[in-house]
Amino acid sequence: MAVDERGLELDTVSTELRRRALRLFGRSLHIRTVDSGSCAVCESEIRLLAAPHYDLHRLGFFFTPAPRHADLLMVTGPAVRAADNLLLKAYDATPDPKAVIAVGACALGGVYPEDSLVHGAIDRVLPVDVFVPGCPPSPLALLQGLLVAVGRLEERVGALSLDLDAGSAG
Amino acid sequence: MAFWFYRGVRKGIATTRYPSTVDPWARGLPSAPGFHAARLTIPLVDRLVGECPAGALTREDQELVVDLGRCTGCGRCLELGTGAVRSTGEFLLATSDRAALIKRVPIRGDREASGGG
Amino acid sequence: MSAPGPPKALNGDGASLLPRADRIHTERVETTRLASLSHVLATEHGARLADLFADDGADGQIVLRSVYALDHESRYLVLECEIDRDRFPPLSDLDPAAFVEECEIYEQYGIRPDGVRRLNRVLVPPHRADRFPRLGRREGLRLARDYEPHVVTGEAFEFPFGPVRVTGWESLYMGLVTTGEEVLDLYLFHWHKHRGLDHRLRGLEPERATFFAERADGLSSVGDTLAFCRAVEMATGSEVPAPAAHTRAVALELERIYNHAAAVAAMCQTTGLSVGQARSEIVLERLLRCNLAAFGHRYLFGVVSPGGVRREPDAEEIRRQLPGILDEFRYVVDALLVTNSHVDRLESTGIVTPGNAHRLSLVGPVARGSGQAIDVRRDHPTGPGDEPVPVVQVQPAGDALARMRVMVAEVEEAARLIDAHLGEAGAGSEPLAGGGGAGLGWAESPRGEALAWVSLDGDGRIDGVRLRPASVRNWRAFDDAARAQNVFTDIPIIEASFWLTVAGFAR
Numbered sequence: 036m037a038v039d040e041r042g043l044e045l046d047t048v049s050t051e052l053r054r055r056a057l058r059l060f061g062r063s064l065h066i067r068t069v070d071s072g073s074c075a076v077c078e079s080e081i082r083l084l085a086a087p088h089y090d091l092h093r094l095g096f097f098f099t100p101a102p103r104h105a106d107l108l109m110v111t112g113p114a115v116r117a118a119d120n121l122l123l124k125a126y127d128a129t130p131d132p133k134a135v136i137a138v139g140a141c142a143l144g145g146v147y148p149e150d151s152l153v154h155g156a157i158d159r160v161l162p163v164d165v166f167v168p169g170c171p172p173s174p175l176a177l178l179q180g181l182l183v184a185v186g187r188l189e190e191r192v193g194a195l196s197l198d199l200d201a202g203s204a205g
Numbered sequence: 206m207a208f209w210f211y212r213g214v215r216k217g218i219a220t221t222r223y224p225s226t227v228d229p230w231a232r233g234l235p236s237a238p239g240f241h242a243a244r245l246t247i248p249l250v251d252r253l254v255g256e257c258p259a260g261a262l263t264r265e266d267q268e269l270v271v272d273l274g275r276c277t278g279c280g281r282c283l284e285l286g287t288g289a290v291r292s293t294g295e296f297l298l299a300t301s302d303r304a305a306l307i308k309r310v311p312i313r314g315d316r317e318a319s320g321g322g
Numbered sequence: 323m324s325a326p327g328p329p330k331a332l333n334g335d336g337a338s339l340l341p342r343a344d345r346i347h348t349e350r351v352e353t354t355r356l357a358s359l360s361h362v363l364a365t366e367h368g369a370r371l372a373d374l375f376a377d378d379g380a381d382g383q384i385v386l387r388s389v390y391a392l393d394h395e396s397r398y399l400v401l402e403c404e405i406d407r408d409r410f411p412p413l414s415d416l417d418p419a420a421f422v423e424e425c426e427i428y429e430q431y432g433i434r435p436d437g438v439r440r441l442n443r444v445l446v447p448p449h450r451a452d453r454f455p456r457l458g459r460r461e462g463l464r465l466a467r468d469y470e471p472h473v474v475t476g477e478a479f480e481f482p483f484g485p486v487r488v489t490g491w492e493s494l495y496m497g498l499v500t501t502g503e504e505v506l507d508l509y510l511f512h513w514h515k516h517r518g519l520d521h522r523l524r525g526l527e528p529e530r531a532t533f534f535a536e537r538a539d540g541l542s543s544v545g546d547t548l549a550f551c552r553a554v555e556m557a558t559g560s561e562v563p564a565p566a567a568h569t570r571a572v573a574l575e576l577e578r579i580y581n582h583a584a585a586v587a588a589m590c591q592t593t594g595l596s597v598g599q600a601r602s603e604i605v606l607e608r609l610l611r612c613n614l615a616a617f618g619h620r621y622l623f624g625v626v627s628p629g630g631v632r633r634e635p636d637a638e639e640i641r642r643q644l645p646g647i648l649d650e651f652r653y654v655v656d657a658l659l660v661t662n663s664h665v666d667r668l669e670s671t672g673i674v675t676p677g678n679a680h681r682l683s684l685v686g687p688v689a690r691g692s693g694q695a696i697d698v699r700r701d702h703p704t705g706p707g708d709e710p711v712p713v714v715q716v717q718p719a720g721d722a723l724a725r726m727r728v729m730v731a732e733v734e735e736a737a738r739l740i741d742a743h744l745g746e747a748g749a750g751s752e753p754l755a756g757g758g759g760a761g762l763g764w765a766e767s768p769r770g771e772a773l774a775w776v777s778l779d780g781d782g783r784i785d786g787v788r789l790r791p792a793s794v795r796n797w798r799a800f801d802d803a804a805r806a807q808n809v810f811t812d813i814p815i816i817e818a819s820f821w822l823t824v825a826g827f828a829r
Contacts, residue, residue: 054301066489067489068489068490069486070492070493070515071493072493072514072515072516072517072825072828073515073540073825074537074538074539074540074541074543075492075539075540075541075823075825075826076541076543076621078490078491078492079540079541079584080620081489081490082489082490082603083603083606083607083610086600086603086604086606086607087219087220087600087603087604087607088219088220088221088604088607089220089221089223089607093220098489099489100487100489102486112515113517115514115515115516116447117446117513117514117515118485118514118515119449120449121486124486125486140259140274140275140276140277143275143303144260144275145259145260145274145276145277146258146259146260146275146277146534146537147517147522148260151454152455152516152518152521153517153518158303163303165299165300166299166300166301166306167298167299168273168274168275168276168298168299169235169278169296169298170235170259170276170277170278170279170623171620172296173231173234175221175223175228175231175296175297176296176297176298176299178223178224179224179299180299183299183300183301184301187224190299190300190301190302190305191295191297192295192297192299192300192305192306193302193305195237195295195308196308197237197238197239197240197271197293198239198240198242199239199240199242199291200241200242201242209597209601209657209661210597212653212657213597213600219604219607230611230614230615233615234614234620235618258530258533258534259533277623278619279533279624280618280624280632284632
């Protein structure tokens with residue numbers, strides 16, 4: 036359970052309820068992007084989701100600049116401490132039910148370890164519902180992340196084994 | 206302005222068919238590393254751990270622990286691991302469970318060697 | 323290229339500064355002479371201030387370094403100055419190009435430029451000011467009190483935008499000061515994205531540091547990493563094998579092409595030409611796939627390394643894919659330039675006057691779109707990677723359209739350069755020679771001159787570093803460009819035409 040600097044719990048709605056809500060939005064989901072200190076390449080891949088090669092609209096996903104319309108916050112970057120206010124405000128400004136998808140290795144705790152300058156991972160500041168690895172995650176990986184988030188695709192990584200010698204690798 | 210429309214239509218559809226298929230070009234994307242447990246030794250694993258700049262590799266006793274969430278696909282472990290490490294081709298790794306991104310590979314190379322393999 | 327020797331004491335007026343032999347020359351200068359020397363360099367030798375930064379010296383003093391580019395003589399001059407008080411001689415009263423750097427030095431080291439009353443916050447966020455780590459070793463810096471709150475009075479008010487903005491645009495706070503429609507003034511706060519990269523690199527070995535240098539400004543990854551690696555190579559006296567130099571050139575030009583295509587797409591987005599945006603994005607996506615086929619990464623991470631390159635290009639794939647993509651790009655650009663609704667929005671928008679471009683020492687397409695013919699590939703060549711010499715593309719008008727024309731012309735030139743280098747591109751790198759030393763590196767990234775300075779200790783680890791992506795130089799021109807005749811809706815157009823990154827500034 037993530038807490039903000041005031042010690043207040045951040046998600047007021049349980050994980051299960053959030054997941055069910057996401058499934059309700061499965062055919063029409065509005066996404067707001069939040070940058071917490073990325074190198075700008077994840078943003079480039081996110082912008083391409085609306086481009087002809089990927090066209091997220093055909094899957095029922097839409098970008099919105101307005102926090103009030105957003106159902107899902109797509110967050111990049113290692114949660115630099117300089118971005119504390121902007122992350123919490125973006126989260127608070129989005130009405131429930133909402134969810135957070137953390138995108139990229141920085142957002143998942145790689146690249147920048149936690150220190151006095153950065154938190155190092157989004158889930159140290161906000162409750163994260165879906166994690167999308169990659170540096171950057173390609174638009175295909177981002178689409179998979181969105182479809183997993185709304186329950187239209189099964190997750191694959193759980194069954195994946197990195198042991199190449201194991202008998203029946205996932 | 207009409208020429209934009211006609212030119213575009215003539216060029217056809219560029220959109221990916223994902224999720225029904227994954228585009229062939231995507232096979233070249235950086236992907237999760239896979240490890241031959243039988244070729245992993247503790248000295249090699251310790252070198253791999255030291256080499257990973259994103260902190261995705263750690264060693265816990267006789268296991269290599271790989272955090273796919275932290276992995277950037279930089280390929281340093283592939284270059285250093287020569288033969289013990291190979292690309293899996295897996296890059297669709299999204300999950301709602303952060304723990305599902307933590308994978309363990311047993312380090313069996315030492316035992317194989319000492320077992321007279 | 324051997325490392326510069328120990329700085330020699332300066333005498334005379336300025337003529338003695340410029341021995342002809344070296345491509346880079348370092349001079350130790352007395353504090354009292356710094357300002358007048360800088361003035362002489364700028365006025366009599368046509369020097370361009372490329373960077374100004376500080377570093378902790380050996381005995382508790384602070385060393386101030388100013389880097390001047392003598393583009394006509396293909397040389398960089400580094401003036402080093404020891405500061406043992408709380409104040410240092412300002413350059414910004416004579417050279418406005420130094421102001422942002424002086425503010426940054428104050429923030430990080432606590433030393434003020436003499437006589438400069440008003441300083442701006444650059445990278446340290448206000449809500450954490452006192453607890454934020456600094457590069458300097460001085461304790462107890464209390465900066466929060468030193469910044470005047472900016473106050474907008476009279477009939478004007480400040481309209482805040484951001485820092486969280488439109489989909490896929492980086493966090494950046496813009497305060498638009500206006501009485502209604504016209505933009506009177508513009509404040510930009512970049513500090514929301516400060517990651518403290520210069521901190522992180524200290525103590526690392528160059529190869530590990532490259533991983534972070536690549537991610538300072540991901541869209542200029544090759545350019546910035548090349549500048550960093552060249553600094554390391556100069557510090558260690560290492561030579562890069564010729565095939566690697568050619569590979570570096572190929573990667574750099576591929577990076578330039580995709581960035582310029584992305585800028586064209588962004589300009590279409592901001593002028594509201596959705597169909598132009600879509601077609602430009604098709605080109606951009608094809609270019610990124612070409613990058614993937616060529617070098618194994620859509621954004622060309624992991625190519626340049628200290629001493630050479632980690633990968634060689636798949637020349638066959640580049641030759642197969644790139645010509646068709648460029649044909650499509652030309653097709654799109656031709657259509658854009660006859661689409662009046664688009665061209666009208668770009669013409670006369672966001673004018674950076676040649677005077678401002680020179681005064682603020684701008685770099686890259688922003689400078690070249692305002693008539694400044696500077697390009698470090700031509701002006702400061704480093705070896706086989708810089709031959710053939712690129713033709714520098716310049717436009718006089720200084721508006722968004724001029725910047726677009728420069729970018730389009732640079733894409734053609736980049737294609738020609740890739741063709742020239744591809745046949746000789748190969749893999750490999752020289753292991754770095756050991757020992758310590760300092761070095762300066764530069765490269766013409768898609769956004770302009772990227773600089774890096776590095777100092778290595780006896781074990782070959784970094785004990786001082788300065789990364790200066792091109793965005794550090796160019797954002798300061800943004801408020802001038804946005805003022806006066808422009809209206810609110812022009813601001814995104816200007817931002818797209820500049821095509822900088824916040825990450826590159828905030829590091």
